[in-house]
Amino acid sequence: MxxxxxxxxxxxxxxxxxxxxxxxxxxxxxxxxxxxxLQEGTSVTRQGVSKHLRLLEDAGLxxxxxxxxxxxxxxxxxxxxxxxxxxxxxxxxxxxxxxRLRKFVED
Amino acid sequence: MxxxxxxxxxxxxxxxxxxxxxxxxxxxxxxxxGVDFDGPFVVGKTLKGRIMPTQVDPEVAKMQEPYKGTPFxxxxxxxxxMERFAFRWHPFGGENDEPMTLVxxxxxxxxxxxxxxxxxxxxxxxxxxxxxxxxxxxxxxxEHQCKLIEKYLTLGKx
Numbered sequence: 001m002x003x004x005x006x007x008x009x010x011x012x013x014x015x016x017x018x019x020x021x022x023x024x025x026x027x028x029x030x031x032x033x034x035x036x037x038l039q040e041g042t043s044v045t046r047q048g049v050s051k052h053l054r055l056l057e058d059a060g061l062x063x064x065x066x067x068x069x070x071x072x073x074x075x076x077x078x079x080x081x082x083x084x085x086x087x088x089x090x091x092x093x094x095x096x097x098x099x100r101l102r103k104f105v106e107d
Numbered sequence: 108m109x110x111x112x113x114x115x116x117x118x119x120x121x122x123x124x125x126x127x128x129x130x131x132x133x134x135x136x137x138x139x140x141g142v143d144f145d146g147p148f149v150v151g152k153t154l155k156g157r158i159m160p161t162q163v164d165p166e167v168a169k170m171q172e173p174y175k176g177t178p179f180x181x182x183x184x185x186x187x188x189m190e191r192f193a194f195r196w197h198p199f200g201g202e203n204d205e206p207m208t209l210v211x212x213x214x215x216x217x218x219x220x221x222x223x224x225x226x227x228x229x230x231x232x233x234x235x236x237x238x239x240x241x242x243x244x245x246x247x248x249x250e251h252q253c254k255l256i257e258k259y260l261t262l263g264k265x
Contacts, residue, residue, distance in 0.1 A: 008230065008233060008234060009111075009231040009232065011231075012111040012231040013231075021260060024256075024260065025257065025260060025261075028256055028257055029253070077252040077253060077256060078252070079235075080256050081255050082235040083235050083259070084255045084256055084258070086230075086235040087259060088255075088258075090227065090230075091113050094115050094227070096167065097139075098115060098117055098225070099164070100139040100140070100163045100164055100167065101129060101130075101139050101223075103139065103164060104129055104139035104163050105119050105121040105126055106120050
């Protein structure tokens with residue numbers, strides 16, 4: 001089991017790569033998928049996909065279990081949902097402040 | 108947003124000087140933002156203040172009322188006249204052991220006014236789980252969580 005990091009830096013680093021971002025979006029939309037399925041239709045080797053998946057697992061974003069000779073991967077959505085909610089809240093606060101700045105300078 | 112920073116771009120229909128003064132003069136800043144500072148913005152200095160309801164919007168002022176008097180603190184990082192103003196702060200209030208984020212206001216020309224870019228970065232050092240009561244609970248089902256994540260991951264992308 002991957003250790004839980006307390007800061008979110010590993011999550012941001014994990015999501016900063018287009019291949020990993022694509023994996024996360026696919027797991028979100030399609031539910032649990034095997035390494036083989038995730039590799040299909042991409043130009044990444046199976047080894048490459050496995051490396052990406054391990055990094056995502058270390059960042060606490062996905063979890064896996066054995067599936068015969070393959071592995072089945074699923075989203076660990078709770079922490080990413082927390083992060084999303086936090087950034088949405090802050091984004092909304094800035095929208096409100098911008099409104100007030102506009103009122104102050106454009107009058 | 109997936110880089111751990113928030114960026115807002117707006118065009119303000121006002122002169123560069125007016126926008127700069129609204130942002131870089133602590134008294135003016137306080138009027139719209141909603142904070143009463145103890146002095147001017149000085150590079151490298153920590154400036155304290157208290158939350159004070161905004162003077163430009165009575166509705167918002169009402170909502171800010173319960174927080175009136177709450178201590179507020181920033182560390183000024185950059186003052187480049189007419190161009191850039193930046194400070195560090197605790198986005199959720201004064202918890203000294205939490206990392207600070209960096210807020211930057213960048214001014215450039217626009218066709219009909221001033222293009223202001225506001226950036227807040229450093230979220231990769233924060234831990235939303237510390238704010239559990241604000242950002243967790245009400246998780247919703249799997250589908251709800253994934254919608255939220257997808258929105259966050261694809262925000263700002265064409």
